[in-house]
Amino acid sequence: MQTPASRGPAIQLEGVTKRFVSPAGTAFTALRDLNLIVQPGEFCAVVGPTGCGKSTTLALISGLEPPSLGTVRVFGEPVSGVKTNVGYVFQRDAIFPWKSVLDNVAIGPRFRGTSASEANETARKWIARVGLAGFERYYPHQLSGGMRKRVALAQTLINGPRILLMDEPFSALDVQTRALMENELLELWAATGASVVFVTHDLEEAIALADRVVVISAGPGTVKSTYRVDLPRPRNVAEIRFLPRFVQIYEEIWNDLRDEVLISYERTKRAVTSN
Amino acid sequence: MLSQATEASARVSAPIDDKDVLRAQARARRRLLVIFLRIALAVVIVGLWEAGTRINCYGPDSGTCVIDKFFFGQPSGVADQLVRWVQKGTAQGPLWEQIVVTLEETVIGFAIGVILGVIFGVALGRNRLLSDVAGPYIKAMNAMPRIVLGSIFAIAFGLEMPSKIALAVVLVFFVVFFNAFQGVREVDRDLLANARILGASPGQLNRHIILPSALSWITASLHTSFGFALVGAIVGEYLGARKGVGLMIATAQGTFNANGVYAAMLILAVIAILAEALVTRLEDRLIRWRPNAITEVII
Numbered sequence: 001m002q003t004p005a006s007r008g009p010a011i012q013l014e015g016v017t018k019r020f021v022s023p024a025g026t027a028f029t030a031l032r033d034l035n036l037i038v039q040p041g042e043f044c045a046v047v048g049p050t051g052c053g054k055s056t057t058l059a060l061i062s063g064l065e066p067p068s069l070g071t072v073r074v075f076g077e078p079v080s081g082v083k084t085n086v087g088y089v090f091q092r093d094a095i096f097p098w099k100s101v102l103d104n105v106a107i108g109p110r111f112r113g114t115s116a117s118e119a120n121e122t123a124r125k126w127i128a129r130v131g132l133a134g135f136e137r138y139y140p141h142q143l144s145g146g147m148r149k150r151v152a153l154a155q156t157l158i159n160g161p162r163i164l165l166m167d168e169p170f171s172a173l174d175v176q177t178r179a180l181m182e183n184e185l186l187e188l189w190a191a192t193g194a195s196v197v198f199v200t201h202d203l204e205e206a207i208a209l210a211d212r213v214v215v216i217s218a219g220p221g222t223v224k225s226t227y228r229v230d231l232p233r234p235r236n237v238a239e240i241r242f243l244p245r246f247v248q249i250y251e252e253i254w255n256d257l258r259d260e261v262l263i264s265y266e267r268t269k270r271a272v273t274s275n
Numbered sequence: 276m277l278s279q280a281t282e283a284s285a286r287v288s289a290p291i292d293d294k295d296v297l298r299a300q301a302r303a304r305r306r307l308l309v310i311f312l313r314i315a316l317a318v319v320i321v322g323l324w325e326a327g328t329r330i331n332c333y334g335p336d337s338g339t340c341v342i343d344k345f346f347f348g349q350p351s352g353v354a355d356q357l358v359r360w361v362q363k364g365t366a367q368g369p370l371w372e373q374i375v376v377t378l379e380e381t382v383i384g385f386a387i388g389v390i391l392g393v394i395f396g397v398a399l400g401r402n403r404l405l406s407d408v409a410g411p412y413i414k415a416m417n418a419m420p421r422i423v424l425g426s427i428f429a430i431a432f433g434l435e436m437p438s439k440i441a442l443a444v445v446l447v448f449f450v451v452f453f454n455a456f457q458g459v460r461e462v463d464r465d466l467l468a469n470a471r472i473l474g475a476s477p478g479q480l481n482r483h484i485i486l487p488s489a490l491s492w493i494t495a496s497l498h499t500s501f502g503f504a505l506v507g508a509i510v511g512e513y514l515g516a517r518k519g520v521g522l523m524i525a526t527a528q529g530t531f532n533a534n535g536v537y538a539a540m541l542i543l544a545v546i547a548i549l550a551e552a553l554v555t556r557l558e559d560r561l562i563r564w565r566p567n568a569i570t571e572v573i574i
Contacts, residue, residue: 062472064468064471064472082471082472084474086472087472088468088469088472090465090468090469092465094463094465094466094468094469095469096466096470096483096484096487097564097565098487098488098490098562098564098565099483099564100564107470107473107483108473108474111470111473111474111475111476111479111483112474139563139564140564141564141565155473156473159473159474
C-alpha cells in the first residue's frame, strides 16, 4: 500500500495528445501536448470549459483509453490497460441496477477473488461508512441520486485505490446534497491518503476541495495554468466559500478560466449558426 | 418498495383531509364505472350480433336476416358449439386432448426458440466479426414471410408434432434473437468501464454485466414471442395435422361451421391470456430490480 513520496509522482502525463479518429477518417483532437503531475496524496482539481478533454484525461490515466502520443505513468510505470489500483467515479450513475446495494459494493472484491462472505463483511462496513446502513437490500432505483452516489463511492473505495479519478461526480445533485457529499468525500479521502484527480466545470467546487487547481484550455485541451489552494484543512465546503482568501483565489483563477469559457462558447455558437 | 410502504403509512396516520377522502372515493367510483362500461360494451356487441341473426328473418332461409348466421355465425351457436365440444368431444377426439396437443407444441417451440435466440443473439452481439458476416443473412431471413415454411415443415417432418414445433421455433427465434442482440449491444458503456476498473475479467463481464443487462430486453420479447409460438402451432396444425385446435378450425371451415371457428378462437384467446399472465410473472421474478418495463424493440 505505502509508496514513499521519494519514489516520485503518483501520476505523470508527459506530452500527451489524444486524437479520436472516426471510421470515416475525420480526426478530433481532444488533448494536445498535455503535461500534468499529481503527487501521492494530493487532491488535484481539473477545471475547464465544456468539451476541453477533461474526461479524456481521466480515461487516459485509468487505462481505459491509450494516448495517441506521449506517455502516461502511474507510480512510475507506463499505463497499459486497466490497472487495479485506480478507482473511478463516473459522472452518470455507473452502479449496477440489477444488483442490490450490498452486491454493488461487494462486487469489486468479488471480481478480485475474495470469498463472498468476506467481501460482504467488508462491503457492510463501507456501506455504513458512507451512511447507508440499513439499505443493503435496496436496488439502485429505490434510492435517491445522492444515495446512489454514496453507493458509487463505497463501491470504488472498498478496493483501496491509491489513485481516485472523479468525473464531475456530483454535477447531477442538488446544491444541498452536493455540499454534504463534498464534505463526506473530503473525510473519506483524508482517511485513505489516495491521490485524487477531480474533474469539474464548477470552479467553486474545485477550490473548496482541492490542494491544486489545474485550468485546461478550450479544446484541444492543454494545461493553461495551475494554482495552489493554500486554504487550511480540514475544510467545511459549505463555509469555506466565505473566507476572503477563497474569494481571492476564485478571482485569480476565474480571470484565467473566463477567456477559455468564452472561446469555447464562441465556438459552439459559430458551429450552431453555420449549421 | 419499503419507502412506498412508509409513505403510505404516513399518509394514513396524517390527519384526514376531506378533499383527499373525496378524491379517493371518486377514484373508486370511477373504477367501478370502467368495469361496468367494459361489461356493457361486450353485452351490446354480442347482443347486437345475436339480434342481427334473428331479426327480419323470413322462413327457414337465414340469408334473409340482417346478419346471415350461416356465414357469420351466431353467439348462441358458438356457446352451443363449446358445450357440445366439452360434452361430446370434437371430431378428432376429446376437447382437452386437442388443447393439450396445441399447448405442448407451443411450449416446446417457445422454449427451443427462446434458447436458440438467446444463444445466437448473445454470440453475435459479443462478436463483431460474426455479426458482420451473418448480419445480412439474418436480416434477409427475417424479411421473409416465414409462415410459408410451414408447408416445407409439413412435407419434411410429417403431420405429427415436429412440423408444428419447427414452425413455432422459427417464429419465436427471430423475435428473441433481435432483442438479445440489441440487449447485448445496448449495454451501458459506463457500466462496462466501471466493471473493468473494479477488476472484472472478460468472463465476469459477461456474467455480471452483459447478461443481466440483456435480460431485460429478452424478457420484454417473451410476451410477443409466446404469441408467435401459438401462431406457429396453430398454422402448422391448420396446414396438416391429426390433432390440435388448429385442426379443429380447419375442420370447422371445411364443414362451413362458422360457429366452430369462433369457438376455437375463443379457446385460443383464453390460452393466450393465461400465457400472458404467466410470462408477466416470470418477468417479475427475473428482473425484480427494474423500476418499469422497457418497451420491446420493433423489428
